[in-house]
Amino acid sequence: MPDIDVPGAPGGPGADARAAVPGDPDGPRGDDAPAPVAERPRPLHDPDPYSTPPYGEPGPWAPAPPVQHPATTPAHGTTAPPTSPGASTAPPGTPMPDPAFADAPPPAPRLHHPATAPLTSVAGTPAAPDPWRRYDPWAAAGPLQQNGAAAGTKERRRKRTRRTLVVGIVLVALVSGGVGGAVGVYLERHGDRGAVELPQAGKEPAGRAPDSIAGIAARALPGVVTLHVSGGDAAGTGTGFVLDGRGHILTNNHVVEPAGKGGEITVTFNSGDTAEATVVGRDSGYDLAVVKVKGVDGLTPMPLGNSDNVRVGDPVVAIGAPFDLAGTVTSGIISAKERPITAGGEESDGSDVSYVDALQTDAPINPGNSGGPLLDSRGRVIGINSALRSADGGGAESDGGQAGSIGLGFAIPINQGRRVAEELINTGRATHPVIGITLDMGYAGDGARVGTRGSDGGPPVTAGGPGADAGLEAGDVITEVDGRRVHSGEELIVKIRAHRPGDRLALTLERQGKETNVSLVLGSSGGG
Numbered sequence: 001m002p003d004i005d006v007p008g009a010p011g012g013p014g015a016d017a018r019a020a021v022p023g024d025p026d027g028p029r030g031d032d033a034p035a036p037v038a039e040r041p042r043p044l045h046d047p048d049p050y051s052t053p054p055y056g057e058p059g060p061w062a063p064a065p066p067v068q069h070p071a072t073t074p075a076h077g078t079t080a081p082p083t084s085p086g087a088s089t090a091p092p093g094t095p096m097p098d099p100a101f102a103d104a105p106p107p108a109p110r111l112h113h114p115a116t117a118p119l120t121s122v123a124g125t126p127a128a129p130d131p132w133r134r135y136d137p138w139a140a141a142g143p144l145q146q147n148g149a150a151a152g153t154k155e156r157r158r159k160r161t162r163r164t165l166v167v168g169i170v171l172v173a174l175v176s177g178g179v180g181g182a183v184g185v186y187l188e189r190h191g192d193r194g195a196v197e198l199p200q201a202g203k204e205p206a207g208r209a210p211d212s213i214a215g216i217a218a219r220a221l222p223g224v225v226t227l228h229v230s231g232g233d234a235a236g237t238g239t240g241f242v243l244d245g246r247g248h249i250l251t252n253n254h255v256v257e258p259a260g261k262g263g264e265i266t267v268t269f270n271s272g273d274t275a276e277a278t279v280v281g282r283d284s285g286y287d288l289a290v291v292k293v294k295g296v297d298g299l300t301p302m303p304l305g306n307s308d309n310v311r312v313g314d315p316v317v318a319i320g321a322p323f324d325l326a327g328t329v330t331s332g333i334i335s336a337k338e339r340p341i342t343a344g345g346e347e348s349d350g351s352d353v354s355y356v357d358a359l360q361t362d363a364p365i366n367p368g369n370s371g372g373p374l375l376d377s378r379g380r381v382i383g384i385n386s387a388l389r390s391a392d393g394g395g396a397e398s399d400g401g402q403a404g405s406i407g408l409g410f411a412i413p414i415n416q417g418r419r420v421a422e423e424l425i426n427t428g429r430a431t432h433p434v435i436g437i438t439l440d441m442g443y444a445g446d447g448a449r450v451g452t453r454g455s456d457g458g459p460p461v462t463a464g465g466p467g468a469d470a471g472l473e474a475g476d477v478i479t480e481v482d483g484r485r486v487h488s489g490e491e492l493i494v495k496i497r498a499h500r501p502g503d504r505l506a507l508t509l510e511r512q513g514k515e516t517n518v519s520l521v522l523g524s525s526g527g528g
Contacts (some may be wrong), residue, residue, distance in 0.1 A: 192234035215381040216317050222300040223269045224372060225249060226321040227277070227291070229256055231263020239320040239372030240267070240291070241302045241381065243421060246291040250421050251371030252386055253282045253354070254343075256289045268292050270327060281424030285432055285497070287343060287386055288353035288417055290424045302373055305380030307413035310334055310359060318363040318385055318409070320372030332363030332407075338484075339492035341410050343387045356492065357498040359383045365409030374411040383411030389482045416498060433501045433522035436465020437472055439489040447477040447510070448492035470520035473511065480508035496522065 040053030208214035223242045229235060238255030243250070249267065257278055259265050265277040275293040314334045322328050339360045342353055361374065365388045374383035380397075389408040423430045438460040440451040450467075451460040451475050460474045461467050478486055481495045482505060499505065501524035509516050 002400050142329050213331050219379050223302040224319045226268045226326040228266045229259045231259040234258035237368050239325045241373045242299050244301050245299050251289050253284050253287045253289045255371045281428040283430040286420045288420045303380045305382040307415045315377050317375045320369030322366035322368040322398045329432040330364040332361050336360040340491045355493045355497050356412050357494045361409045362407040366405050382414050384417050385411045431524045433499050434525050436462035437466045437467040441489045447479040448489040450476045466520045466523045470518045477510045
C-alpha cells in the first residue's frame with residue numbers, strides 16, 4: 001500500500017504518515033484518531049561521546065556494521081584525490097549515525113593524530129570510518145605505515161638484518177668474555193676443589209740417535225767396569241774398560257797399586273756381575289796397568305780410536321765411577337792437546353812420577369773416574385782418564401785427593417795407551433824411549449838444560465847413547481822437539497814419552513849462545 005502524503009508536513013514524505021491497517025478496504029477514515037507512534041527503546045546509559053565500543057553507538061544490540069577494508073592512504077604530505085560531487089563532507093573519522101538513534105545527541109568529535117591519514121574507499125572517496133575499529137583477520141595484509149613513508153626495499157631489509165646480526169655477535173662476544181673472565185677470576189681465587197692432575201708428556205720410543213750422547217753411552221756402558229781394590233792398609237775405587245774377549249781390562253796404575261802383590265781386585269760389570277781380577281802388568285811412568293778376569297763370557301770390548309785425529313773443540317764423553325757411582329756419564333769437549341802433565345811423586349826417588357802428553361777436557365772427571373774411557377762422537381776410545389786439577393791443588397793429581405772437578409781433566413792419549421797395553425799383555429813390562437842424558441830439573445830458564453853430571457855421579461851424557469851419538473854436550477839447552485817449543489825438563493820428558501823407541505827426533509838446542517839443530521834415534525829402557 002502506498003504511503004499517504006500529509007500536506008503541510010515539513011518533513012516531506014513520510015514525515016507524518018499514518019500506518020495502513022491491514023484488512024481495511026476503505027483505508028483510514030478521517031474521523032479516526034491518529035495511531036500513536038511506538039517509542040523506540042533507548043539505552044540505559046548515556047551515549048558515549050568517544051564512541052568507545054561496546055558503550056558507544058550503535059549499542060551491543062544493534063546489528064554489526066559491515067567490515068570496512070581501508071585502502072592505501074597517500075603518503076604523508078601528499079594531496080588526497082578529490083572526492084566525487086555529492087559525497088559526504090563529514091570530517092574524516094566522524095562516525096555515521098544509526099537511524100535507530102537519530103534523536104541521540106551527536107558524539108563529540110574525535111581527535112586524530114596529525115600523521116594519520118583519513119581512510120578512503122577504493123573509488124578514492126573518503127570511506128566511512130568504522131566506529132568499532134574492528135580487525136578482519138581474513139583480510140589481505142597491507143603495508144604497515146605509521147608515518148606515511150614508503151615501505152623498505154629488499155636492500156634496506158638486508159642491511160637491517162646484517163646490522164642486527166653484527167650487533168648480536170658483538171653482544172654474544174661481550175657476554176662470553178665477561179662470563180669467561182668471571183669464571184677465570186673465580187678459579188684463580190678459589191682454585192679447583194677437585195683432584196690435581198698435572199700435564200705430562202706421553203711415552204716416547206726408547207731408541208736414540210747413534211751419535212747422540214745417549215746413543216754413545218748405550219753402546220759403551222757394557223764395556224766399562226768398576227774396580228774395587230784393597231790391600232794392606234790401602235783401598236780404592238777406579239774404572240777400567242774391556243780390551244778384548246779374553247778378559248783383559250785397561251786401567252790406571254794408581255788404581256791397582258794398593259793391591260800390591262797380595263791384595264784383591266774385584267771387577268763389577270755394568271750388568272751387576274762381579275769377578276776377581278789379577279794384575280797382568282803395570283807401569284808407573286805411563287800410569288797404566290792391565291788386569292785380567294777369568295771365567296767371564298760375553299765380554300764387550302771397547303773400540304779404540306786414534307788420538308792423533310783429535311782436534312780441539314771435538315765433543316767427548318767420559319764414563320766412570322766417581323765416588324763409587326758406577327756408570328756415570330759426563331760430556332764436554334777437547335780443551336787442548338799435548339798438555340804436559342806430571343802426576344804422582346809420593347816416592348822420594350821420584351820413581352812413581354808419571355809424565356803424560358795429555359788430552360785436556362772440560363768433561364767432569366772426579367775421583368773414581370781414573371782408568372775410564374774418554375770417547376769421541378762415534379763412541380771410540382781416544383783417551384784414558386787419569387788426572388784432574390782441583391781448585392785447592394797446585395797441579396794435576398790422581399785419585400789420591402778427594403777434590404771435585406773444576407773442568408780441568410786430563411786423559412792419556414789412546415795411541416800411547418794402546419802401545420803400552422800391548423807390551424804389558426805380551427811381556428808384562430813396558431819400554432820407555434830415552435835419549436841417554438841427565439837433565440838439570442832445577443833450571444829456571446826457558447828450555448831443558450843438560451846437567452853437568454849424571455844421577456849416579458858420572459857424566460850427564462851416557463856414552464854410546466842416542467844423545468852422545470847426536471853430539472849433545474853438558475850445558476846444552478834443548479828448546480824444540482820436532483819444531484815444537486819446549487819450556488822445561490818435564491815437557492821434554494813428556495814429548496819423548498809420546499814416541500816409541502826407535503823413532504827419530506829433530507832437536508833444536510842452544511850452545512854458548514848459538515842455535516844448533518841435531519837429529520837422534522830414541523833408545524829404549526825397561527819400565528817399572
